[in-house]
Amino acid sequence: MTNLPMLGCTDVAKSFHGRTVLRHMTLSVQPGRVYALLGRNGAGKSTTLRILLGLLEPDAGEVYLLGRPFERAALGDVGATIDGPALYGHLSATENLRVHALLTGTSGERVAAVLRQVGLDGLPHQRVSTFSTGMKGRLALAIALLTDPPVVILDEPQNGLDPDGIIQLRTMIRSLAAEGRTVLVSSHQLAEVTQFADDVGILANGALVFEATTGSLTDNLEAVYLDAVQRGVA
Numbered sequence: 001m002t003n004l005p006m007l008g009c010t011d012v013a014k015s016f017h018g019r020t021v022l023r024h025m026t027l028s029v030q031p032g033r034v035y036a037l038l039g040r041n042g043a044g045k046s047t048t049l050r051i052l053l054g055l056l057e058p059d060a061g062e063v064y065l066l067g068r069p070f071e072r073a074a075l076g077d078v079g080a081t082i083d084g085p086a087l088y089g090h091l092s093a094t095e096n097l098r099v100h101a102l103l104t105g106t107s108g109e110r111v112a113a114v115l116r117q118v119g120l121d122g123l124p125h126q127r128v129s130t131f132s133t134g135m136k137g138r139l140a141l142a143i144a145l146l147t148d149p150p151v152v153i154l155d156e157p158q159n160g161l162d163p164d165g166i167i168q169l170r171t172m173i174r175s176l177a178a179e180g181r182t183v184l185v186s187s188h189q190l191a192e193v194t195q196f197a198d199d200v201g202i203l204a205n206g207a208l209v210f211e212a213t214t215g216s217l218t219d220n221l222e223a224v225y226l227d228a229v230q231r232g233v234a
């Protein structure tokens, strides 16, 4: 039972109402690295993330977290943005984070730090119901980082962010890895992921059809992606 991935799965299968989404999904995210999971709409990226987070039960296969077979108790060490967290629209970002800090037993001192980290520190009173999509995305990220988790899972975090936000997110993801965290990001932003990811994987036809370190990519990721999804579908 050595060398199990910090975060990952082996031979995971998942069908919904008789329709197979994942066939033989195997993924391994190594400690301190940023892994970008790519794939077409409906390829099964979010399904994979939900299975890794124990939100969905796989039909077959193994799931690993913190270098061990998946256990729900280990989820306290994972911060994730998926499906959007429950946000209290009538409260400010700070108040929302204070509620989450209370619920997770996290020190209130983290609230100001994560607000700064996601660039929401200048809005002490604005109600979250008036936030734009990108601002809500930033708050979701702040909630994910609140407990200072060693493993971070982000589902399409660039969605709704303005160019400044995308650049800040890139820097933030790199700093999470520099601090030794393990990060899995699903994304459609091919050019962007080459800026922040150490590893890229492409999901098509229910399995990973391509995987490489970003540094080893000699071809343009766009060409690699188009070729991989076409091969996956064939």
Ligand SMILES: Nc1ncnc2c1ncn2[C@@H]1O[C@H](COP(=O)(O)OP(=O)(O)OP(=O)(O)O)[C@@H](O)[C@H]1O
Residues within 6 Å of the ligand: 016, 017, 021, 039, 040, 041, 042, 043, 044, 045, 046, 047, 048
């Ligand atoms: N709970 C569910 N019940 C039925 N079908 C589902 C369920 N969850 C996902 N699916 C289906 O599984 C497939 C994969 O969905 P998933 O959300 O994992 O794709 P994705 O790669 O994240 O797509 P996108 O890039 O559009 O977010 C889709 O066809 C979706 O309709």
